[in-house]
Amino acid sequence: MHTNYIYIFIMFAVSFIIRVLPLTLIRKEIKNITIRSFLYYVPYVTLAVMTFPAIMEDTKSPVAGFCALIVGIVTAWLGGGLFPTAIACSAVVFVLELFI
Amino acid sequence: MNNNKHWFLKGLKDGIPIAMGYFAVSFALGFTASSAGLTVFQATLASLLCNASAGEYAGFVGIASKVSYLTMATMIAVVNIRYLLMSASLSQKLPEETSLPHRLLVGFWITDEIFGASVTVPGKLNPFYNYGLAISSLSFWALGTCLGAIVGNVVPDNIVSALGVLLYGMFLAIIIPPAKENRIVRFLIILAMASSFVFSKLPGLSSISNGTRISILTILISGAAAFLFPIKEDEDKLETGADASHAEAVEVENAH
Numbered sequence: 001m002h003t004n005y006i007y008i009f010i011m012f013a014v015s016f017i018i019r020v021l022p023l024t025l026i027r028k029e030i031k032n033i034t035i036r037s038f039l040y041y042v043p044y045v046t047l048a049v050m051t052f053p054a055i056m057e058d059t060k061s062p063v064a065g066f067c068a069l070i071v072g073i074v075t076a077w078l079g080g081g082l083f084p085t086a087i088a089c090s091a092v093v094f095v096l097e098l099f100i
Numbered sequence: 101m102n103n104n105k106h107w108f109l110k111g112l113k114d115g116i117p118i119a120m121g122y123f124a125v126s127f128a129l130g131f132t133a134s135s136a137g138l139t140v141f142q143a144t145l146a147s148l149l150c151n152a153s154a155g156e157y158a159g160f161v162g163i164a165s166k167v168s169y170l171t172m173a174t175m176i177a178v179v180n181i182r183y184l185l186m187s188a189s190l191s192q193k194l195p196e197e198t199s200l201p202h203r204l205l206v207g208f209w210i211t212d213e214i215f216g217a218s219v220t221v222p223g224k225l226n227p228f229y230n231y232g233l234a235i236s237s238l239s240f241w242a243l244g245t246c247l248g249a250i251v252g253n254v255v256p257d258n259i260v261s262a263l264g265v266l267l268y269g270m271f272l273a274i275i276i277p278p279a280k281e282n283r284i285v286r287f288l289i290i291l292a293m294a295s296s297f298v299f300s301k302l303p304g305l306s307s308i309s310n311g312t313r314i315s316i317l318t319i320l321i322s323g324a325a326a327f328l329f330p331i332k333e334d335e336d337k338l339e340t341g342a343d344a345s346h347a348e349a350v351e352v353e354n355a356h
Contacts, residue, residue: 004137004138004139004142004163005142005158006159006169007159007162007163007169007172008142008145008146008149008150008159009169010169010172010176011146011149011150011155011156011159011172011176012146012149012150013173014173014176014177014180014206015149015150015151015152015155015176015180015183016149016207018177018181018184018187019180019183019186019187019207019208019210019299020187020203020204020207020208021184022184022187022188022190022191023188023190023191023194023203023204023206023207024200024203024204024207026188026190026191027191028188029188029189029191029192030184030185030188030221033330033331034326034327034330035326036331037243037325037326037329038322038325038326039181039182039184039185040287040331041288041321041322041325041326042178042179042181042182042274042318043154043182043274044275044278044279044285044288044289044292044327045288045289045292045317045318045321045322046154046158046178046179046292046314046318046322047154047271047274048270048275048288048289048292048293048296049292049293049295049296049313049317049318049321050154050157050158050161050205050314050316051247051268051271051272051275051293051302052293052296052297053296053297053301054161054268054310055265055268056281058135058261058264058268059261059262059264059265059317060257060258060261061261064261064264065238067250068265068269069268069272072265072268072269072272072273072276072338073239073276075269075272075273076272076275076276076277077272077276077277077280079277080273081273082124082125082273082274083124085270085272085273085276086124086127086128086266086267086269086270086273087266087267087269088266088269089265089266089267089269089272090262090263090265090269091262092129092265093261093262093265094258094259094261094262097258097261097355098258098275098345
């Protein structure tokens with residue numbers, strides 16, 4: 001259990017170094033278009049990879065998790081925003097798992 | 101001196117709408133932390149030290165699957181790599197003579213939303229503005245994580261399952277609206293989800309830990325996309341702070 005603190009320390013140290021490196025040592029804008037493009041795409045790709053298939057593995061029933069994914073995509077597509085999308089996903093899992 | 105106080109108080113005030121979005125996201129994150137086996141104290145500590153939703157989520161996934169320390173460091177670097185861009189941008193925004201301790205503290209508290217607010221300041225940036233923003237918004241980030249972890253430890257199984265998807269819903273709310281506008285982003289999200297599924301199910305590949313899968317696919321897909329579909333100047337909205345997860349704060353502001 002005590003290794004959790006080492007994990008948390010690594011999480012802190014790496015996030016901190018990335019955040020302070022340009023501010024302290026580099027002190028320049030990043031102009032390279034390939035690097036900028038890469039950094040632009042990273043959040044979308046990483047969040048997509050994190051969401052699926054994990055959403056099906058964190059629920060008791062994978063089917064409920066999959067339905068939550070579909071409902072979440074539709075809600076967000078229709079402009080649902082942060083809270084409604086999250087709550088819609090949650091409600092779908094809660095209701096479906098009463099029956100499955 | 102007086103100027104610093106003015107900027108600090110302005111930061112505290114401007115951080116309030118950000119705090120509400122943070123509270124919701126970090127509650128969901130705290131819940132994930134407790135499922136990953138962290139104590140309430142550990143989850144709160146992670147939030148106080150890391151200040152990042154995707155970054156902390158990746159860390160908790162790594163802790164849950166007991167990855168090696170090197171794998172953990174790689175994952176955190178990949179998932180948080182975009183902060184390089186924000187930090188580089190802020191290095192131009194701070195006055196030249198800003199001392200090292202101030203630079204370190206401004207860097208420590210870079211988040212999408214704090215960056216977004218601080219680049220809209222006209223002229224040079226007073227670091228005390230960032231401290232005000234960070235203290236009023238990130239205290240709710242830590243508080244939300246703490247409460248999420250507490251709730252995660254006490255609720256029954258069927259509620260755990262339902263609340264467990266809150267964070268994924270939030271991730272979808274961040275990535276889907278830009279996917280609607282931009283067909284390359286749309287294509288990349290579909291590709292990322294499909295590859296992630298294949299990686300986790302295919303014999304051989306499925307032995308790769310969840311954390312390593314996140315790192316490998318993020319680098320491969322974003323890297324290929326950077327070469328194949330370089331962004332146009334106007335597409336890269338980081339300068340104005342309107343990047344992916346800034347939408348959270350904007351949305352909260354609009355709702356009130």
